Amino acid sequence: GNVKSAIPDIPEIAKYFGTKGRYEEVNPYLIDDILSVNKSLLKPPSPDCNAVHLTALIRHGTRYPTTQNVKKMLNISSLVLTHASGNEIWLQDIKTKWNMWYTEDMDGRLVEKGREDLRHLAVRLATAFPTLISEGNLRGNRIKFMTSSKHRCVDSINSFKQGLKNLWKIEDMDFDHEVNDELMRFFDRCRRFIKDVAQNSTALAEFDLFRSGAEMKSVREKVAGRLQIPHTLITTDSVEAAFYVCAYEFAIKTINSPWCSLFDETDAQVLEYSSDLKQYWKRGYGHDINQKSSCSLFHDVFNRLDRIANASRFGDVTEAVTVQLGHADTLLPLLSLMGFFRDDVPLTSDSYAAQQNRTYRTSRFVPYAANLVLVMYECSEGLRLQLLLNEQPLAFPGIGHPAPLYRAVREAFQDLLQGCDFRKECEMP
Numbered sequence: 244g245n246v247k248s249a250i251p252d253i254p255e256i257a258k259y260f261g262t263k264g265r266y267e268e269v270n271p272y273l274i275d276d277i278l279s280v281n282k283s284l285l286k287p288p289s290p291d292c293n294a295v296h297l298t299a300l301i302r303h304g305t306r307y308p309t310t311q312n313v314k315k316m317l318n319i320s321s322l323v324l325t326h327a328s329g330n331e332i333w334l335q336d337i338k339t340k341w342n343m344w345y346t347e348d349m350d351g352r353l354v355e356k357g358r359e360d361l362r363h364l365a366v367r368l369a370t371a372f373p374t375l376i377s378e379g380n381l382r383g384n385r386i387k388f389m390t391s392s393k394h395r396c397v398d399s400i401n402s403f404k405q406g407l408k409n410l411w412k413i414e415d416m417d418f419d420h421e422v423n424d425e426l427m428r429f430f431d432r433c434r435r436f437i438k439d440v441a442q443n444s445t446a447l448a449e450f451d452l453f454r455s456g457a458e459m460k461s462v463r464e465k466v467a468g469r470l471q472i473p474h475t476l477i478t479t480d481s482v483e484a485a486f487y488v489c490a491y492e493f494a495i496k497t498i499n500s501p502w503c504s505l506f507d508e509t510d511a512q513v514l515e516y517s518s519d520l521k522q523y524w525k526r527g528y529g530h531d532i533n534q535k536s537s538c539s540l541f542h543d544v545f546n547r548l549d550r551i552a553n554a555s556r557f558g559d560v561t562e563a564v565t566v567q568l569g570h571a572d573t574l575l576p577l578l579s580l581m582g583f584f585r586d587d588v589p590l591t592s593d594s595y596a597a598q599q600n601r602t603y604r605t606s607r608f609v610p611y612a613a614n615l616v617l618v619m620y621e622c623s624e625g626l627r628l629q630l631l632l633n634e635q636p637l638a639f640p641g642i643g644h645p646a647p648l649y650r651a652v653r654e655a656f657q658d659l660l661q662g663c664d665f666r667k668e669c670e671m672p
């Protein structure tokens with residue numbers, strides 16, 4: 244019928260959930276129609292072009308909290324259930340209508356919504372690129388699948404495949420995927436990253452400083468006041484965990500949880516900045532090795548594009564589509580390596596106010612199921628490469644065109660193409 248689907252009651256702070264945000268917040272038109280494809284955005288660069296290859300680098304779909312966060316959520320929920328007082332409706336609802344249902348064994352696994360995220364993404368990409376993501380190419384093994392070994396990624400790539408099988412009513416075939424952590428979890432393989440960042444307690448100093456700074460103190464005091472709990476008991480971990488309850492209740496169950504009433508927009512923006520500081524210094528521009536650790540994935544993608552470019556002259560392109568499933572930690576370093584979302588000044592613990600309009604804002608570009616799609620076209624004047632991030636055209640830095648000539652892209656990235664040696668960058672003396 245023509246009854247619009249009931250728009251879920253969306254927490255006003257939902258756009259500040261960082262890497263724990265829903266895909267729909269980045270593309271709100273999907274709330275009404277999850278299979279909607281903005282065809283005008285996705286038409287070929289010019290009528291004479293035809294698509295010859297597509298690579299999709301995809302983050303897994305919506306997941307449960309990781310164990311480390313379930314522990315923090317347990318702490319804040321028992322503190323609130325035992326110590327909070329006040330007769331606000333939302334507090335009564337937390338106490339009477341909500342229960343702490345998260346358990347440590349959830350361990351970041353994919354939830355049903357996460358399977359839907361990937362099944363729907365598969366159908367939308369097949370709709371947008373029907374000559375590449377096609378039943379014939381799937382049955383003809385011209386669509387390659389690769390994934391991180393993490394359960395949430397394996398489940399995600401199987402959901403992506405299931406989306407295509409449902410679309411074409413395929414029940415008589417299964418399709419393999421390659422588990423490749425060297426590429427999809429390169430950060431685990433880069434010794435310099437592990438030593439200088441992951442295991443270096445000073446590497447996230449700006450993040451740590453902000454978490455114990457003035458803006459976060461104000462959030463803690465306001466939340467303590469709303470709960471009528473002494474603010475000495477409300478730590479940064481507490482407010483972060485309560486924010487995560489709100490984010491996970493929404494992402495997993497599309498519920499506007501009473502926990503969201505603990506925060507106003509300013510609180511959410513402070514917590515968003517805190518999350519951006521973590522990603523900036525651990526996965527982004529903060530440390531050069533963060534981006535250099537993604538050199539192996541960068542070369543994997545461009546070596547394939549070069550093969551396609553050479554083969555396309557002879558029309559025997561066998562690798563029509565490559566789908567690679569990873570993490571936010573896979574996409575963020577690569578996006579930085581390629582120069583996306585770089586601010587003129589670094590994100591630091593004391594630049595919260597100055598960075599209100601920062602471009603490195605993870606809520607805007609790496610939600611669950613975030614995806615970077617590269618489409619190569621054969622056009623009359625040569626090969627073109629179109630870039631899409633979360634199904635929206637993305638101009639290459641320094642080129643400003645979302646579907647430039649491939650040779651222009653290679654020129655822009657020539658230093659990386661000739662350098663960016665993973666072994667050299669990552670080995671330790």
Ligand SMILES: O=P(O)(O)O[C@H]1[C@H](OP(=O)(O)O)[C@@H](OP(=O)(O)O)[C@H](O)[C@@H](O)[C@H]1OP(=O)(O)O
Pocket residue numbers: 262263302306308309311312525569570571572
């Ligand atoms: O804060 P948590 O424990 O959720 O951090 C996770 C990462 O989640 P994210 O920060 O991206 O929301 C998780 O990335 P994902 O893309 O797989 O969800 C990562 O795999 C996991 O190790 C945690 O990252 P951390 O840097 O080890 O804290």
